[in-house]
Amino acid sequence: MAQNLAGPEIERLIQLLARVPGLGPRSARRAVLHLMKKREELLTPLGEAMRVAAERIVTCSECGNLDSMDPCSICRDPRRDPSIIVVVESVGDLWALERAAVLRAAYHVLGGTLSPMDGIGPEDLALGKLLDRASRPEVREVILAMNATVEGQTTAHYITDMLSEAGVRITRLAHGVPVGGELDYLDEGTLSAAMLSRTNL
Ligand code: ZN
Numbered sequence: 001m002a003q004n005l006a007g008p009e010i011e012r013l014i015q016l017l018a019r020v021p022g023l024g025p026r027s028a029r030r031a032v033l034h035l036m037k038k039r040e041e042l043l044t045p046l047g048e049a050m051r052v053a054a055e056r057i058v059t060c061s062e063c064g065n066l067d068s069m070d071p072c073s074i075c076r077d078p079r080r081d082p083s084i085i086v087v088v089e090s091v092g093d094l095w096a097l098e099r100a101a102v103l104r105a106a107y108h109v110l111g112g113t114l115s116p117m118d119g120i121g122p123e124d125l126a127l128g129k130l131l132d133r134a135s136r137p138e139v140r141e142v143i144l145a146m147n148a149t150v151e152g153q154t155t156a157h158y159i160t161d162m163l164s165e166a167g168v169r170i171t172r173l174a175h176g177v178p179v180g181g182e183l184d185y186l187d188e189g190t191l192s193a194a195m196l197s198r199t200n201l
Contacts, residue, residue: 010036062133064109064126066091080104083140085133087159089113089147097145105143108133113151114158125155127162134166144172148193174199 006014010032017028035043059065060072067073074080084105088094094107110125134142144159146152160170176194177186186194 063107064091064111064129065094065107074098074107077104080106082106082138084143085130085139085141086143086145087130088145089152089155093145093147103143106133110155113146113149113155115151122158127159130159131162131166134163134168139168141169141171142166144170146172148175 013035014025014028014032017023017031018025020028023031035046056068057066058068058070060067060070060075062071062075065072065074069076081104084103085108086094086097086103086105087108087110088097089110089112091109094109097103097107108126108130110127110130112120112125114120114122114125130142133139142159142163144156146156156172163170174197176190176197177183178190183191
């Protein structure tokens with residue numbers, strides 16, 4: 001068994017950081033060494049920022065976004081169009097769409113996708129709340145911005161059925177050739193999806 005080289009406090013820090021996605025024990029050790037070197041500029045403010053986040057960040061009871069207030073700042077934003085709800089799997093997907101800044105609409109975070117293999121059923125996702133929101137008179141369109149995976153598409157079908165009586169237009173993101181993509185490099189699934197969802201010019 002590998003011997004611990006550092007004291008228990010540092011080992012604990014390394015073990016915790018190693019559990020962060022994208023890091024492993026090796027990156028965590030490098031990160032901790034860097035933090036120790038930059039104690040004033042990085043370690044102290046990071047510790048304070050994490051303490052504040054642990055205390056104040058909550059899940060929005062309306063849309064499922066993360067923020068320091070509930071409802072979140074997106075749900076409170078009066079410049080957004082409340083007639084469109086964009087359904088996403090995760091807060092990370094919401095952030096990605098916000099970075100693209102293409103639509104100023106409302107969001108709904110499901111908290112995952114239906115996955116019978118992993119034992120994730122409808123009751124594990126924020127589907128009841130979505131039905132409730134989509135049935136409100138001001139809502140005209142629900143955009144299903146799910147990942148182009150089997151689970152994402154299964155979930156999109158489930159939601160389409162669930163909302164069939166809600167009286168809203170249901171749309172989904174286009175699947176196809178990525179911006180800047182070359183046909184020769186695309187897989188067959190992407191190419192056939194692009195061909196099937198071709199549009200008029
Ligand atoms: Zn919200």
